[in-house]
Amino acid sequence: MKTRRPLADSTAVHDQVYEAIRQALITGRIAPGKGVSLRSLAAELGVSPMPVRDAVRRLVAERALAINPANKRLSVPSLTADRLEQLSLARLWVEPELAARAVTRADTGLVRQLQAIDADLDEALRLGDVDRYMAANHAFHFALYERAEADVLQAMAGGLWLQIGPFMRVVFGRVGADVLVADRHAEAIEAVRSGDAEGARRAIAADLSEGMDKMRIAVEAIA
């Protein structure tokens, strides 16, 4: 099977594979605890195992995938209450900080972008489309964080989302998306619009805090 492509787009295959798996994880299309393998992923994505190996290595480093130390097999980490607590704490520190920094660099274009994403998010909620909701929620937060121009912190936030993504999907898939209609996005947008950095910090902190609380309750109920 010759998969050599004309490389019209210059991005390396392993980057595309990474992005594909990453999206699958963030939107929770791969369930926690589920086992995956290099060859199965490769077959699914229509590429050779080699770039998958590169992408997986990266995802393991980001703790978005785990290696069973006994048999060295790959799996999506299953979320424990302890892990959830640590991830919550970390998100609650880094993400409000990014939001506050973003405000000082914001413009009306960002406000419009956030409003558009939020509208899409609301529609996804109304339709009960969990996949689309997950993607829109991610897009909202990172459109904002991107503006902070703090690559180290943003990378940290990205890693945390990646770890918590599969979780969210399981929880919301069971509990129903209607639980999370109440977010603080409007509040955050207003803070960005009015240049209120501390307001944005509070809004994002509240958004995360409430979301994680719901997850905590749901995780306990499931486990």
Place this chain on the structure above:
Amino acid sequence: MKTRRPLADSTAVHDQVYEAIRQALITGRIAPGKGVSLRSLAAELGVSPMPVRDAVRRLVAERALAINPANKRLSVPSLTADRLEQLSLARLWVEPELAARAVTRADTGLVRQLQAIDADLDEALRLGDVDRYMAANHAFHFALYERAEADVLQAMAGGLWLQIGPFMRVVFGRVGADVLVADRHAEAIEAVRSGDAEGARRAIAADLSEGMDKMRIAVEAIA
């Protein structure tokens, strides 16, 4: 060149390579901005390029190595003031938290271990052995953090340390190790011994804060 070894120790070759490069970075034996390559690293370590490739992929994901997007070549990231500020902020949040958690799980064995490492550190300082100092300083902090039993946070701290390591070495190599004789390790050990979580939090925060301040000044002086 047959490098197949008897695999007496079960750890995979790419893990050993990772650890070797990691140590080289943490102790600053590879200078920031310096270019490296898969094959040169492989030759240096006496292994084939394949496990090096795996290890490097992991280090890039941890931002301990960087890929030049233009020519895709590897290098050790050079530290900017902006990057230093973000890393400081992140360390200042996560590491005191780990220290505080560690205290609640500490025992006399940990205290003795920390004292031993600190003694080694002091001797390295007296001898002016920067390599040994760097290794001992890392050992001290992570012997403590290890006890927190918070793998997510500890991984974050490890990643931050990995990013800041090459930096520290350059700064202290130029400025001389005598600048940093004053640390807060004794204070931290005492807090661990007496079970004072908040004291440990303060001690580690002060230790980091003062260390990073020195680095900030040195970086500005150099740049």
Place this chain on the structure above:
DNA sequence: TGCAGAAAACTGTGATCACAGTATTATGGA
């Protein structure tokens, strides 16, 4: 001596194979 331009060396990437384990499935006997 200086400087184009060709040649060689080196770069990361991807494919393919071999290997030693582990897990799964099939098989045979009670």
Place this chain on the structure above:
DNA sequence: TCCATAATACTGTGATCACAGTTTTCTGCA
């Protein structure tokens, strides 16, 4: 029908090669 055991399939790991692109070195002309 049930269970131990053998056979098969599948796993990650490492080695080796090919390739296209970039960088460095060498060469020959002025």
